[in-house]
Amino acid sequence: MNSSANPNPDDAHPGCDLRDSLVQGRCVPCEGGVEPIAGEQAQQYVQALTDWNLDETGTQISRKINTKNFARAVTLINQIADLAEEQAHHPDLHLTGYRHLQIVLSTHAIGGLSENDFIIAAKIDELLK
Numbered sequence: 001m002n003s004s005a006n007p008n009p010d011d012a013h014p015g016c017d018l019r020d021s022l023v024q025g026r027c028v029p030c031e032g033g034v035e036p037i038a039g040e041q042a043q044q045y046v047q048a049l050t051d052w053n054l055d056e057t058g059t060q061i062s063r064k065i066n067t068k069n070f071a072r073a074v075t076l077i078n079q080i081a082d083l084a085e086e087q088a089h090h091p092d093l094h095l096t097g098y099r100h101l102q103i104v105l106s107t108h109a110i111g112g113l114s115e116n117d118f119i120i121a122a123k124i125d126e127l128l129k
């Protein structure tokens with residue numbers, strides 16, 4: 001899967017350009033057979049997002065959101081579900097303590113990160129604005 005949003009370190013605002021590209025992006029079906037995004041490139045992608053963390057294995061990104069209450073958490077989960085279904089790329093969603101939502105993204109088909117993960121994350125950031 002070629003990334004259409006390659007970060008360009010020469011850009012004046014690499015994060016903004018990359019983020020905007022991800023927000024506008026569309027996920028592509030991933031059946032495996034592509035190299036995961038890792039290392040420095042994964043770092044550049046995650047830095048273009050808001051409050052997402054790359055895990056120690058470099059194979060997933062996550063963000064924690066504390067909502068006002070349970071109803072707000074479920075509403076947000078449903079908004080994320082609609083987005084994921086529309087893009088055919090799905091996060092893992094963990095709701096604990098009735099209002100603490102952890103969102104985890106990784107591309108299961110390749111056992112690591114693909115641009116799809118960063119596109120979904122950027123779109124979730126837009127939801128939360």
Ligand SMILES: C[C@H](O)[C@H](O)[C@H]1CNC2=NC(N)=NC(=O)C2=N1
Nearest residue numbers: 029030088089090106107108109
């Ligand atoms: C064909 C379609 O791309 C696959 O079934 C999708 C569905 N949603 C997915 N979501 C995630 N996170 N990883 C996948 O590999 C994946 N594969």
